[in-house]
Amino acid sequence: MKSAVTVSLVEEARGGPFVFWDSLEVAFQSAAHLGFEAIEIFAPGPSAIDIAHVKQLCSTYSLQVAAFGTGAGMVKHGLSLTDADATIRQKARDFIASMIQVGANFGAPAIIGSMQGRWSASVSRDQAMGLLAGSLRELGSLAAEHSLPLLYEPLNRYETNLAKTIAEGCDLLREVQCEQVKLLADLFHMNIEEADLSRSIVAAGDRIGHVHFVDSNRRAAGMGHIDFPPVIQALREIGYKGFLSAEAFALPDSETAARTTIETLRRLVRS
Ligand code: LER
Ligand code: MN
Secondary structure (H helix, E strand, C coil), rough: EEEEEEECHHHHHHCCCCCECCCCCHHHHHHHHHHCCCEEEECCHHCCCHHHHHHHHHHHCEEEEEEEEHHHHHHHHCCCCCCCCCHHHHHHHHHHHHHHHHHHHHCCEEECCHHHHHCCCCHHHHHHHHHHHHHHHHHHHHHHCCCCEEEEECCCCCCCEEEEEEHHHHHHHHHHHHCCCEEEHHHHHHHCCCCHHHHHHHHHHHEEEEEEECCCCCCCCCCCCCCCCHHHHHHHHHHCCCCCEECCCCCCCHHHHHHHHHHHHHHHCCC
């Protein structure tokens, strides 16, 4: 398992669950100094990523890009894959497709979290699940062309009413029928929705492709009450080799949140 830490470049998301905020340079420098292996980038959109510059940072600081978040499509532009309006759904797919193409420069997958949207009075649950499955299939094939996974993230009940648990995510992936699409297990959302974090991870097995590593209160791992050893044990049991990526509030500040995460990780991986 590899360590990663998030950076947000999206001003509209300020105060959200990202560790670094101020610039890519600061995030890369601090992450490298603390001993992280990768950075996960939450960017305003494809054009906000200067590919040559990010490649230069990766090489200067010997860091990988773990993944690219696509939630800015929702936060900045109000796009979602399950919107009632077909034009908005198409723009949502185009936005994610261009983030997949940006990620391909770094071998980094795109994450579909808040861009999944929700069902509503104008789009029934069945319709929304069908639209989501279709988009995941289409975008999963694009990711496959770049030999990348595509990460789908179940979210807690306050953020979506589509797939909220890892098991519901697995049901959805069975319908999608595209091996490229993997689940993102965010421990904060799981702490709200799952009966047992470790059992859910073991049941999903190799469907899990990424982990948002964070505590119960969405602060850095070690600042809340998740019992991490059984979670790490479950990930070992399924042979998980991907990233444990710190998607947590910058509390009390970015540096402390990042340091606490890496210290918790080292303790867990050593034991
Ligand atoms: C949103 O709550 C979240 O966890 C993000 O990773 C989704 O884009
Ligand atoms: Mn997350």
